[in-house]
Amino acid sequence: MPQLDDVIPVPAEVRPDRAADFTINPGTRIRAGSGAEQVAEYLATVLQPLVPVSVTSSPGDGGIALELTDEISGDEAYDIDIATRGVVLRAAAPAGLFAAVQTLRQLLPISAGDPVTLPGGRIADRPRFPYRGVMLDVARHFFTVDEVKSYIDAIVAFKINYLHLHLTDDQGWRLEIPGWSRLTEVSGAAGTGVDGAGPGFYTRDHFAELVDYAASRFVTIVPEIDMPGHVNAAQVAYPSLTADGAPVPQRTDREVGYSSLVAGAESTYAFVEDVIREVAELTPGPFLHIGGDEAQATSAEDYRIFMTRVLPLVGKYGKRAIGWHEMASVDLPDTAVPQFWRVEEADEGTARAVSAGCQVIISPADRSYLDMKYDPSTSLGLDWAGFVEVDRAYNWDPADRLPGVPEQAILGVEAPLWSESLRSMADVQTMTFPRLPAIAEIGWSRRANRDWESFRRRLAAYAPRWTAAGVAFHPSPQIDWP
Ligand code: ACM
Numbered sequence: 001m002p003q004l005d006d007v008i009p010v011p012a013e014v015r016p017d018r019a020a021d022f023t024i025n026p027g028t029r030i031r032a033g034s035g036a037e038q039v040a041e042y043l044a045t046v047l048q049p050l051v052p053v054s055v056t057s058s059p060g061d062g063g064i065a066l067e068l069t070d071e072i073s074g075d076e077a078y079d080i081d082i083a084t085r086g087v088v089l090r091a092a093a094p095a096g097l098f099a100a101v102q103t104l105r106q107l108l109p110i111s112a113g114d115p116v117t118l119p120g121g122r123i124a125d126r127p128r129f130p131y132r133g134v135m136l137d138v139a140r141h142f143f144t145v146d147e148v149k150s151y152i153d154a155i156v157a158f159k160i161n162y163l164h165l166h167l168t169d170d171q172g173w174r175l176e177i178p179g180w181s182r183l184t185e186v187s188g189a190a191g192t193g194v195d196g197a198g199p200g201f202y203t204r205d206h207f208a209e210l211v212d213y214a215a216s217r218f219v220t221i222v223p224e225i226d227m228p229g230h231v232n233a234a235q236v237a238y239p240s241l242t243a244d245g246a247p248v249p250q251r252t253d254r255e256v257g258y259s260s261l262v263a264g265a266e267s268t269y270a271f272v273e274d275v276i277r278e279v280a281e282l283t284p285g286p287f288l289h290i291g292g293d294e295a296q297a298t299s300a301e302d303y304r305i306f307m308t309r310v311l312p313l314v315g316k317y318g319k320r321a322i323g324w325h326e327m328a329s330v331d332l333p334d335t336a337v338p339q340f341w342r343v344e345e346a347d348e349g350t351a352r353a354v355s356a357g358c359q360v361i362i363s364p365a366d367r368s369y370l371d372m373k374y375d376p377s378t379s380l381g382l383d384w385a386g387f388v389e390v391d392r393a394y395n396w397d398p399a400d401r402l403p404g405v406p407e408q409a410i411l412g413v414e415a416p417l418w419s420e421s422l423r424s425m426a427d428v429q430t431m432t433f434p435r436l437p438a439i440a441e442i443g444w445s446r447r448a449n450r451d452w453e454s455f456r457r458r459l460a461a462y463a464p465r466w467t468a469a470g471v472a473f474h475p476s477p478q479i480d481w482p
Contacts, residue, residue: 004082004119007106008158008437008458009444010451011125020083020120029063030055036066038216039097046105051116062086066097076161077126080104082118095218099125099159106157110464129398131361131412132443133162133222134370134436136428137419139169139233141193142200147425149213154429154471156217158440163214164222164289164322164414167202170232170259171252174201175223177278180238180271187233187250194420196252207282215284222322223279226291227272228298228306232259234271241271254420257296263306273313280317288314293324293341304330311336322361328353337411339363340402343385351404359411362398368439370417370431374474380421381431390476394438394455397447415439426472433466433473434459456480 004016030053032040040055043064047053053064064087072079075093078100089100103125107118134155136143143151152163167175171194173187188201202210211221231241232251239247243262251258261268280288290310295303307323307330314321320335321327328338328349334357338350343366350360365372365385372388373381399407415436422428437459441450460480466473475481 001109001114001117002107002119002461004107004121004123006458006461007103007123008455008462009441010449010454010458011103011123012446012449013124014121015123016119016121017083018120022082022084022087022118022120024051024053024064024116024118026052028053029060031060031063031065032057033059033065033067035068035094036097039094039101040066042098042216043101043104046101047108047116050108050112065089066100068092068094068097072096074126076130076159078103079122079124081122082107082120084120087118095161098156098218099127102157102159106462106465110468127159127444128446129410129412129443131162131414132160132440133164133361133412133414134160134432134439135164135166135224135363135414135416137166137169137417138174138200139166139172139226139419141197141419141423142172142174142188143419143425143428144200145202145206145210148210150425151428151432152214152217152219154432154469155436156219157465158437159444160436160440161218162220162222162285162287162412162414164224164416166224166226166416166418168225168233169230170256172200173233173237175207175279176201176203177275178204179274182237183234186237192233192250192252194252194254197423204282211282211284220285220287221283222285222287222289223283224289224291224322225275225279226293227310228261228263228303229257229259229293229295230291231261234261235259238271240267257294260295260297260302261306263298263302263309268306269309269313272310276310276313277317280314280319283319286320287322287337288317288319289322289339290314290327291324292327295326300329325350325360328358332356332358334358337361339414340405341365341369341416346403350402354405354409358409360402360405360409361411361414362401362405363414363416364396364401367393367396368413368415370415370435371419371421374476378474380427382418382421388435390434390438390456390459390478391452393435394441394450394452396442398442399447413439413443429472430474433471434463434476434479437462
């Protein structure tokens with residue numbers, strides 16, 4: 001049976017009481033307070049394979065109560081009280097109750113048949129950073145709506161609350177844009193994945209379905225349209241977006257830094273505004289990611305001209321711009337969020353953006369990139385930022401990472417997963433797990449509570465849950481798997 005502190009990310013405060021275990025029996029009631037109905041139904045679905053329970057809105061004693069309260073501050077904060085006579089989950093908002101349920105899940109037995117007993121005691125928990133993300137590259141290899149939904153289900157276990165979708169790149173364009181149908185007809189067709197892999201794009205309805213599904217799990221989608229570089233797929237579909245209007249060949253190799261939108265052409269901004277308007281309309285979340293990385297085919301002056309035109313468009317359609325940190329080479333509005341992704345020890349532009357009031361997302365490639373190989377024997381992934389074993393993903397801190405970027409300037413952390421070498425969800429899972437839990441713990445848990453030996457032990461205890469759920473993970477030799 002799990003101990004009360006066998007939880008990833010490690011909660012802020014845990015007070016076990018071994019005399020207070022609670023057993024869920026067939027017929028145990030889940031009591032949904034006002035506003036807690038949706039999370040209560042989710043909990044019932046989670047419990048169903050272990051023990052049949054029912055949801056009720058009538059107050060009463062015993063069972064598992066979910067309550068909204070103004071005694072807790074912060075939407076994602078929660079507390080859990082497990083006592084012999086019942087369990088109470090409390091939070092200020094449904095997102096906090098959902099986080100509490102994710103904690104509760106890790107305290108349940110893994111398979112049906114065992115008594116469904118929860119370890120007694122109290123947990124009080126809250127996140128360190130508001131943004132704890134993962135990025136999935138669906139441009140290099142496409143993943144279907146159902147695959148992305150399954151990925152969302154796997155990441156929410158670790159209280160990840162943002163899913164950044166890298167929707168466009170040199171190889172493919174994966175989101176339907178009204179008025180620009182060739183983007184997906186041509187660059188979402190068969191052969192547009194790396195090395196000519198299969199077709200795929202999201203229609204507007206598909207994308208809305210993903211956004212809704214993510215929202216039902218308290219995950220916000222961050223759509224990325226990468227520009228002014230990484231645009232060969234757009235230019236294959238619309239040669240008018242190139243400097244001389246001439247067709248360019250389709251590219252499905254892994255090169256970067258060769259394509260650029262034309263900063264000096266008005267037609268560029270007509271295209272970009274249409275895209276930003278449509279993507280903003282499909283996105284209830286506050287952020288729209290405009291890429292901005294590796295624009296080696298754009299001069300520094302053209303990059304400045306381009307960003308100076310495009311950043312206000314993001315604001316015009318009601319969103320905050322996130323961009324890879326190269327974006328911070330221009331003067332940013334304080335609503336913009338540079339995402340640091342490289343391996344250098346400092347970044348002048350990012351520090352300058354912080355001085356101007358910007359928040360930052362921290363994603364150093366040599367710590368948080370889920371597409372880096374674990375070690376030289378890893379068959380999937382890349383190694384340009386070195387090998388990233390589980391301890392390397394865990395033993396660092398975002399507040400120490402960049403001069404001029406202190407704790408208060410950090411919006412959060414994100415673990416990007418680029419898909420050049422990943423063809424299946426099993427590939428994606430193998431690179432994600434067990435490193436995403438390390439990044440999730442860095443993003444959620446108190447710094448003083450983090451400890452590698454404790455993390456190793458909790459990770460080992462978690463692994464049978466992946467196996468039971470059919471989720472692949474890398475059996476790192478650093479962990480004593482059961
Ligand atoms: C990146 O890895 N090019 C952001």
